[in-house]
Structure formats: structure tokens, C-alpha cells
Amino acid sequence: MSWFSQTLTSSIGKKLLMALTGLFLISFLVIHATINAMIFYNDGGETFSHWGHFMGTNPIIRTLEIGLVAGFIIHIADGLILWKNNREARPVKYAVNNASANSTWYSRSMGLLGTLLLIFLVIHTSHFWIPNRSNQFATGEELNLYQMMLDIFQNPVVVLIYVLGCVSLFWHLLHGFKSAFQSLGLNHVKYNGVISFIGTAFSIIVPILFALMPISIYLGWVK
Amino acid sequence: MRLSLKVWRQSNKEAAGGFEDYKLDNVSPDMSFLEMFDVLNEQLIEEGKEPVAFDHDCREGICGMCSMYINGRPHGPLRGVTTCQLHMRSFKDGDTIVVEPWRAQAFPVIKDLVVDRDAFDRVISAGGFISVNTGNAQDANSLPVPKEAADDAFAAAACIGCGACVAACKNASAMLFVSAKISQLALLPQGQAERSIRAEKMVAQMDAEGFGACTNTGACSAECPKEISLENIARMNREYIGAKFSSSAV
Incomplete structure (x- = not known):
């Protein structure tokens, strides 16, 4: 095995991959949340559609999109491999385990939270991204994503699924953001405070912003 | 102090283990956790039973030999303390204490509470x-x-x-x-x-x-x-x- 694949398949290498892809996906969330927040201009989707069109057609963005899909696949596959390896490291469980005395439940449940997010991701992409890209591929025309949003978020069940997706995202980020820095070895007394603060703020602000989108449309605040 | 113990017993690496229940009637709160196990083992020997195997050496918190997963936590409920430095005053009269060996693929159980x-x-x-x-x-x-x-x-x-x-x-x-x-x-x-x-x-x-x-x-x-x-x-x-x-x- 070459030194490179040896590195990436080691326990620390797998953590490195989780951290790098995790931070990359976090950077994607910034862009995604910013552009989608354009619906709050409440201008009939004009600003949102302008930027949506840019994201859907700009060749640089479309190339980066391949990296984004790869980032998702690596993060998910690597996460599942780690989950399996880590389970195998303790074949006999404890009869009594007081784990809450030494760690938070969400830091121990990243696999579960990630799985919930994966289910949400399948539902979410089949609502918007997959139909839109398929249509672009077939006809070269983009779909009216703004109108699709207005229609899809009339269903309270869908709104609830999206809000629950955001709740999972909150807990996943609350551990994942800080954890990524630790895995990269970026633990320093001068910066730990600011990493922790930004991580917590990010985990709260971004999911709330996302959750407000289906809620606002359902309640008719955004038309 | 009166205590109930649930202790993992396993005769060797290959054998299937299980919990055994023990009762101790005269435990001093000043005993260390390992001294409490010494008392249990004396009681077992007097009854003609096999004593519980557990790791220990210095009994002053510096050698790293003692282990024991006590009520769901390694080395018991205190912070920064080994099992040998844990004292029975950290428990209450009438408590049930569950004691298991370290559990890990890389630490196979040799006997009872002793892992490799x-x-x-x-x-x-x-x-x-x-x-x-x-x-x-x-x-x-x-x-x-x-x-x-x-x-x-x-x-x-x-x-x-x-x-x-x-x-x-x-x-x-x-x-x-x-x-x-x-x-x-x-x-x-x-x-x-x-x-x-x-x-x-x-x-x-x-x-x-x-x-x-x-x-x-x-x-x-x-x-x-x-x-x-x-x-x-x-x-x-x-x-x-x-x-x-x-x-x-x-």
C-alpha cells in the first residue's frame, strides 16, 4: 500500500478525511443558507431566482458541485466505515454504562444524527436538486425553484420533516464543527475559545435560518 | 456498611462469563475499593468458593495496574482517581455496585475482572x-x-x-x-x-x-x-x- 493510501486508511487518516470533508460541507452550508435567505426579501423570488440561476449555470460553480457531491459521498462513506470499525472495537458491551457522566449524548450520536441527515438529504434533493438538474440535462431549461418551494411547503408534513432535519443538523454541527478542528490537530489555548464560540453560533444560526424558510412559506410570511 | 455486589465472573479467555451477586455486611467506609474486594475474597475462600481475580499492584494510584468498570464508569465515580484510591465512603449504605472488566476487542478478559x-x-x-x-x-x-x-x-x-x-x-x-x-x-x-x-x-x-x-x-x-x-x-x-x-x- 502506498504511503498515501496507508495514511488515509489509518484511524487518524479517516478522522482527517471526516474533518476536511466536514469543514468543506460547512462552507457549502454558508453559501446555501445565504442564497436561500434571499427569499426573505419577499420580492416574489426575484433576488432568489437571480442567484439560483447563477448557481445553476455558472461553469465554475457547476464544477465545484462535482466536488460537493464527492465531499458528501466521502463524508458519508468514511463515517459509515468508522462507525463499523468503532463498533467492532468493543464486541462485548457493558451491562451498566454511565456515559452521560463523561460526555454529551450528541457527541456520542454523530452516526445516528448523520443517518437522520442522510435520510433528510435524500428527501430534500428529490424535492429540488434532482428534478432541477434532470430537467436541465434533458431540456437545458431550469425549473422555477421558487414556485416549487411555495408549492412543496404548503404541506405541513413536509415542513415538519424539514424542521426535524434542521434540528438534526444543529446537534450534528454542535459537535462536528469543534471536533473537526481537534481532528486536524488545531487545538491551541489561544484559539480554542474562538473556535468553540464560532462553532456554537454557527450550529444555532444556520439551522434556524434554514428552518425559517419552510415555516415562513407555510405561514404565508413569504409569498 | 451493607453492600450488594454484582461482579463479572469468567473462568478464562474462552469461557462465557456472567454476573454473580454477593452481599457484604461489614464494610468500613474507610476501606479502599480493593480492600473491600479483599474482604469479599476472604469471605469466598471461607465458603470454599473461587475468589474474584482482579488486577492490582502498588495500591497508591501510580502503577496503573488496577482497573474495574464500576457502576458504568472506569475507576468508579470520582474524577482523577484510580480504583485503588477510591474509598467506600464514596458509596452509600445499601448500595448495589456493578463491577465489570474493561471491555475492548484489544483487551481480552483473562479471568473475572483481569484483562490482557x-x-x-x-x-x-x-x-x-x-x-x-x-x-x-x-x-x-x-x-x-x-x-x-x-x-x-x-x-x-x-x-x-x-x-x-x-x-x-x-x-x-x-x-x-x-x-x-x-x-x-x-x-x-x-x-x-x-x-x-x-x-x-x-x-x-x-x-x-x-x-x-x-x-x-x-x-x-x-x-x-x-x-x-x-x-x-x-x-x-x-x-x-x-x-x-x-x-x-x-
């Missing part, structure tokens, strides 16, 4: 040492060490290798132990010659032993009797990734 921790020794053999030439040692003052580095190295070297980090970790990861051992040598001038290869070999051996990977829950450090810091795991990640991408060992 040779995996740690093999990780150390892989690189947790410095090579020193024979002859007179040079004057210590000719090797300047920054105070902060000396303090951090000393804090890492406080690890007694008991394995509580592995026992506490949901992934049975040994990263707190291995990182403490890598750190104590990486921080000092004597450790520089083998710094890269040490990180590469110790991590490779850690993986080969079947320990899990770190998910940064912090359980290891919270349960460590020597309160080894998570900073060491970050340092090990830097040492390993840096070594892998820059050392001349291919």
Missing part, C-alpha cells in the same frame, strides 16, 4: 522509546528545554497506562494513551531523532491492535485518573499527519 493489556506494551515497543548511545551522559544544562514544553511533557508522562481511556471511550479508542506517549517524547529534545517514525509506527500498531478511532467525545480525558488532556490527541494528529506527509520513510 499487552496491546499497550506492543504499542510502546513499536516506537515509544528513545535510542541513547552508551558512554557518559552529557551535562543536563547543555540541553535547553523551554519551561512550557517541560510542563506539557511532564503532564503527558503522568499517564500510567491503566487503559481507563479505552474503557471509557464508546469506540474503545486508545488515542489518549498513545497520544500521551507520543507527546511526552515529541516535546523534549531527546525525542527528536525518532520523532516522525515514532508517530507513524505507534499509530500503525495502535490500529493493528484493533482499537477504535477517536470521535472527540472527551470521555477518555474525563475518566483518566491522571487527567491527561485532549490536547495530546490533537498533538498526536499533528505529529502523525505531519510525519506521514513529510517524513522520508515511504
